[in-house]
């Protein structure tokens with residue numbers, strides 16, 4: 001019996017892994033003794049989309065960069081011993097088109113407009129069917145509107161309008177963009193064009209509807225024209241001011257942003273008739289780096305997990321711990337930004353379901369699995385996940401109004417944190433959670449797996465923050481009786497010891513969060529020790 005696991009987490013999902021899953025399901029039809037499942041992160045995010053094949057309970061083989069149907073077929077061959085037929089020329093083409101559509105849909109769901117547009121212009125150029133081409137051009141125009149690039153949207157809409165003659169939705173889209181650009185004369189001309197196009201009395205209802213839409217958006221534009229500070233909105237994002245940078249190690253700093261814009265939303269959506277869903281959450285930063293190879297827009301999109309709470313976000317404050325990579329496209333840009341500058345942050349997005357602490361995917365069987373204890377295996381900036389989880393153990397920070405805040409998480413939690421000696425992050429928070437004398441927001445144990453600092457040729461981003469003496473926060477942390485330091489990397493003995501201690505309470509969920517090499521090796525280590533795939537949640541960080 002073989003099992004194929006198709007990663008459905010962050011990077012893989014963004015690179016079409018949902019379509020890979022469907023592709024493999026399609027290609028495997030007729031072959032016995034093989035099942036296909038969605039899985040959490042397999043730990044090779046930079047080579048997404050990824051698939052693991054487990055045969056007869058033996059160790060898995062990892063298959064990366066499944067970016068063509070042929071590669072999915074190869075996975076099926078490895079799993080079943082049979083090569084699926086791709087003879088039908090239509091099949092491969094259909095599956096490829098489904099995959100790019102899926103990728104675009106995921107990026108669109110995540111409101112990552114640059115990623116959603118990546119490769120679309122080329123796809124349009126290569127699409128022979130006129131109707132399909134026009135549909136893609138219309139789609140691209142809508143994405144440009146979402147991104148606030150109205151002139152570019154209008155260029156595509158002009159092409160669509162001349163190809164798809166007398167189509168109401170195209171007239172309405174053109175009208176809305178003209179209104180956003182306050183090109184009122186052209187909006188009037190368009191209204192006349194609509195009147196001519198739908199002269200036929202049988203189509204008068206269409207004319208009336210389109211004219212109403214054009215009139216309304218024109219009126220809205222006139223009203224907003226009075227606002228001279230008007231900045232073009234980006235759908236799903238709001239502007240935040242960089243109001244503080246507090247270095248916490250030679251590589252990382254806490255970036256503090258403030259915003260008064262109501263469009264910032266909230267991680268804790270509620271209201272009459274709404275069920276409250278607890279979740280850990282993150283936001284997407286638009287790093288305005290200019291021309292880039294991630295899409296046609298002048299920014300790149302990167303996710304960050306706030307340390308601060310939903311209450312702070314609603315007040316217009318957010319703290320994000322960010323590690324600066326000298327070769328990192330977004331972080332090297334951020335490092336150059338000065339206090340007072342404005343950046344775009346998305347509305348909060350869900351990372352994990354709480355209390356299950358699983359990724360939200362209908363493909364994951366883990367949704368139904370309960371835990372009685374939690375072990376967090378964290379590395380580097382992956383430590384930020386601890387803050388989000390611990391907020392849900394604390395009545396002061398979990399979701400809920402001040403009168404009914406009952407923490408949804410109460411099971412014992414321990415952490416093993418792999419970090420370099422010169423890059424121990426969140427020591428003060430870890431100390432606070434370890435010292436807690438109630439069960440609320442308490443860490444049972446914290447093990448620091450410390451490795452030596454790397455030799456650095458280049459100057460470190462926050463060099464000035466480094467002191468030769470261990471910081472007082474770290475001293476405070478290691479003075480706690482439930483904290484220990486091991487001078488080694490994360491080992492399977494270390495993990496086993498903590499797991500055994502927690503498993504006294506019952507089934508244990510393990511959350512892995514760190515750089516992709518760490519995530520991949522932790523996942524393998526846990527599986528080899530007999531842990532069920534369903535009980536492991538792997539997060540990119």
Ligand SMILES: Cc1cc2nc3c(=O)[nH]c(=O)nc-3n(C[C@H](O)[C@H](O)[C@H](O)COP(=O)(O)OP(=O)(O)OC[C@H]3O[C@@H](n4cnc5c(N)ncnc54)[C@H](O)[C@@H]3O)c2cc1C
Pocket residue numbers: 010282302303304305306320321322323324325327328329330331332351380381384514515516540541
């Ligand atoms: C849901 C989610 C939440 C995240 N939360 C945070 C957070 O709170 N704080 C934070 O600092 N980051 C976080 N990240 C990572 C973040 O989104 C970026 O990937 C990171 O800031 C690097 O972006 P970049 O453009 O500078 O680097 P890129 O240009 O994408 O990468 C360039 C190089 O940087 C290095 N690099 C990039 N990312 C990593 C990494 N994670 N580990 C090791 N090396 C890396 C590598 O050398 C890589 O080759 C999160 C990621 C996800 C998916």
